[in-house]
Amino acid sequence: xxxxxxxxxxxxxxxxxxxxAPEAEEDERIDVGVVFVGAGPAGLAxxxxxxxxxxxxxxxAERLGETPIAVLDKGRVxxxxxxxxxxxxxxxLRDLLPGEDVATLPGCFGPVTKEAVYLMSKSFEVRIPTxxxxxxxxxxxxxxxxxxxxxxxxxEELGAMVLPETDAQRLLVADGAVRGVKTGxxxxxxxxxxxxxxxxxxxxxxxxxxxxxxxxxHLARAAMEQFGLxxxxxxxxxxxxxxxxRVAKPLDHVIHTLGWPFRTTRKDREIGxxxxxxxxxxxxxxxxxxxxxxxxxxLSVHDxxxxxxxxxxxxxLLEGGERIGWGAKTxxxxxFLALPSSLSMPGAVLTGDSAGFVNxxxxxxxxxxxxxxxxxxxxxxxxxxAGQDLSAPDALAGYDQRVQAxxxxxxxKKVRNMRQALGKGFALGGxxxxxxxxxxxxxxxxxxxxxxxAEAAVEPHPGKRVYPAPDGKLTFDKLSSxxxxxxxxxxxxPNHIRIQENVPxxxxxxxxxxxxxxxxxxxxxxxxxxxxxxxxxxNCVQCGAITAKGxxxxxxxxxxxxxxxxx
Ligand SMILES: Cc1cc2nc3c(=O)[nH]c(=O)nc-3n(C[C@H](O)[C@H](O)[C@H](O)COP(=O)(O)OP(=O)(O)OC[C@H]3O[C@@H](n4cnc5c(N)ncnc54)[C@H](O)[C@@H]3O)c2cc1C
Ligand code: SF4
Numbered sequence: 001x002x003x004x005x006x007x008x009x010x011x012x013x014x015x016x017x018x019x020x021a022p023e024a025e026e027d028e029r030i031d032v033g034v035v036f037v038g039a040g041p042a043g044l045a046x047x048x049x050x051x052x053x054x055x056x057x058x059x060x061a062e063r064l065g066e067t068p069i070a071v072l073d074k075g076r077v078x079x080x081x082x083x084x085x086x087x088x089x090x091x092x093l094r095d096l097l098p099g100e101d102v103a104t105l106p107g108c109f110g111p112v113t114k115e116a117v118y119l120m121s122k123s124f125e126v127r128i129p130t131x132x133x134x135x136x137x138x139x140x141x142x143x144x145x146x147x148x149x150x151x152x153x154x155x156e157e158l159g160a161m162v163l164p165e166t167d168a169q170r171l172l173v174a175d176g177a178v179r180g181v182k183t184g185x186x187x188x189x190x191x192x193x194x195x196x197x198x199x200x201x202x203x204x205x206x207x208x209x210x211x212x213x214x215x216x217x218h219l220a221r222a223a224m225e226q227f228g229l230x231x232x233x234x235x236x237x238x239x240x241x242x243x244x245x246r247v248a249k250p251l252d253h254v255i256h257t258l259g260w261p262f263r264t265t266r267k268d269r270e271i272g273x274x275x276x277x278x279x280x281x282x283x284x285x286x287x288x289x290x291x292x293x294x295x296x297x298x299l300s301v302h303d304x305x306x307x308x309x310x311x312x313x314x315x316x317l318l319e320g321g322e323r324i325g326w327g328a329k330t331x332x333x334x335x336f337l338a339l340p341s342s343l344s345m346p347g348a349v350l351t352g353d354s355a356g357f358v359n360x361x362x363x364x365x366x367x368x369x370x371x372x373x374x375x376x377x378x379x380x381x382x383x384x385x386a387g388q389d390l391s392a393p394d395a396l397a398g399y400d401q402r403v404q405a406x407x408x409x410x411x412x413k414k415v416r417n418m419r420q421a422l423g424k425g426f427a428l429g430g431x432x433x434x435x436x437x438x439x440x441x442x443x444x445x446x447x448x449x450x451x452x453x454a455e456a457a458v459e460p461h462p463g464k465r466v467y468p469a470p471d472g473k474l475t476f477d478k479l480s481s482x483x484x485x486x487x488x489x490x491x492x493x494p495n496h497i498r499i500q501e502n503v504p505x506x507x508x509x510x511x512x513x514x515x516x517x518x519x520x521x522x523x524x525x526x527x528x529x530x531x532x533x534x535x536x537x538x539n540c541v542q543c544g545a546i547t548a549k550g551x552x553x554x555x556x557x558x559x560x561x562x563x564x565x566x567x
Contacts, residue, residue, distance in 0.1 A: 007455050030067070030205070031067070032180075039079075039212075041370045042354070043210065053378070063384070067161050072168055073164050075561065079145035080564055081214075084366060086366060087277060088364075093367070105142075122261075168181040168204075170222075178209045183203075211351065237545070237547075255276035268295065268296065286314070303478075326481040328541055333419050334419070343403055347391040349399045360418050477518075487539065496554045497553060505522070
């Protein structure tokens with residue numbers, strides 16, 4: 001069995017490889033007050049909140065130097081790597097922008113007024129009463145990439161320096177505290193050799209570093225390893241593949257589906273479903289989400305979404321329309337039991353998806369990301385104002401306390417056993433989930449154990465999956481999807497994906513099928529126990545699935561990857 005477990009083939013990564021001591025002289029580095037690594041809802045809400053607090057307190061702002069706040073993001077522009085559903089609980093946004101009608105913000109498509117949930121089979125569907133986690137009335141539909149762009153402008157108006165195309169590659173650590181980050185080199189060739197366009201990375205030194213890298217945070221993970229912050233259970237993820245369609249007929253309600261095209265028995269462990277959200281009068285977002293501890297090595301979420309669109313219920317929604325956006329991203333699903341043992345460390349804090357703040361049954365993480373960014377800003381500001389040294393042990397423990405006192409903690413605690421319950425198959429997991437909801441998390445008692453996604457042995461399911469042939473109208477292949485993501489990564493840059501390249505066929509096939517961007521291909525097979533994988537890293541849309549399933553994604557050169565505009 002071990003042969004078919006992806007975790008038996010760990011990626012070639014050295015301990016401490018992504019951590020280094022600061023070494024740049026004053027004139028070779030950038031000194032900032034607080035650096036936010038990642039311009040998603042967590043980092044941007046944090047930068048805005050800190051900007052507001054410093055705006056009312058020029059004395060503290062002055063002590064932070066010329067650049068009190070910096071926000072780094074690896075996307076070509078802010079929002080380029082932001083992808084979500086997204087039905088947003090507006091509570092955090094309202095608190096962040098008091099007096100603002102958040103329903104009129106750029107990227108908002110209005111409130112949810114109607115909703116429907118269906119149980120799907122291959123050719124028909126049954127509408128079921130909306131389970132409580134799917135109640136969304138009053139929440140707002142957003143394009144997160146568009147909202148992110150607007151939030152970056154607000155942060156800049158409040159004095160933040162926002163730097164896109166900037167990948168944070170290493171955590172700077174000295175004397176037991178985080179001192180900032182080192183950004184990646186640019187203009188390297190395939191073997192790491194400097195090309196004509198070469199620019200070395202720079203050290204960004206900061207009094208506090210907010211890790212807001214989202215799902216599969218590269219430095220968040222390095223920090224957790226460095227400071228021993230692993231949670232009770234390992235993190236687990238799902239993969240979401242999403243399309244945006246321009247449609248002929250408006251959709252006036254939010255749809256969620258369960259069941260087909262996934263197999264919902266306990267043995268198969270295909271825990272997932274779809275979301276279909278209206279985006280104004282002529283656009284629709286449609287996506288499929290699947291827990292990555294599934295077993296079928298032929299399972300592809302990308303191709304399952306193509307199959308899903310051929311269902312009569314879905315086909316008629318998209319009829320006469322055009323696919324105008326595509327993307328993929330993972331979602332941390334370990335919940336409360338996979339949270340780090342501490343959210344702060346000397347000089348740094350973990351926020352948003354990097355900490356694992358996602359409510360799995362509700363498919364909601366944006367308001368937790370924003371709230372955690374805001375709480376981080378408040379905890380940091382409190383210490384700065386008091387003239388404290390943020391690199392001291394426990395200097396940022398106020399952030400942990402704030403999160404523990406917030407709805408993030410109580411909400412996630414209530415649903416801590418939900419993913420485990422659903423792993424028992426729909427027939428058993430559904431009623432247990434209902435009981436959990438009614439008892440507000442008291443039942444079932446205790447903490448139910450789970451394993452990392454890469455621990456699940458993979459093999460082809462005897463009931464072969466047949467995906468539809470791409471017709472270029474309703475159904476598409478992976479390469480045309482990657483093209484639509486706006487990915488224009490340089491083909492000749494170093495490989496940023498760390499995997500073992502000789503693995504058993506089942507593992508190779510599982511990676512090949514799983515990757516929504518056609519990065520892996522089986523190369524040489526000389527009949528031995530393993531086959532060789534060939535990689536096309538420039539196709540990668542940085543969804544993070546390979547990290548969940550046994551490899552490790554590291555950030556490529558800043559500005560690479562997708563350029564989402566309506567995700
Ligand atoms: C398919 C899908 C559907 C979802 N639907 C919903 C929904 O309907 N409602 C909801 O509330 N939530 C939803 N979520 C979850 C939600 O999107 C996330 O919880 C939320 O976006 C997390 O915010 P964040 O700021 O922590 O991270 P992100 O939004 O991921 O932002 C992180 C940013 O950091 C940047 N970054 C990462 N690493 C580095 C680095 N090393 N250097 C520089 N930059 C870096 C990335 O480029 C990115 O821009 C969904 C997620 C997915 C994938
Ligand atoms: S190679 Fe890139 S796109 Fe493919 S699974 Fe890994 S992270 Fe996702």
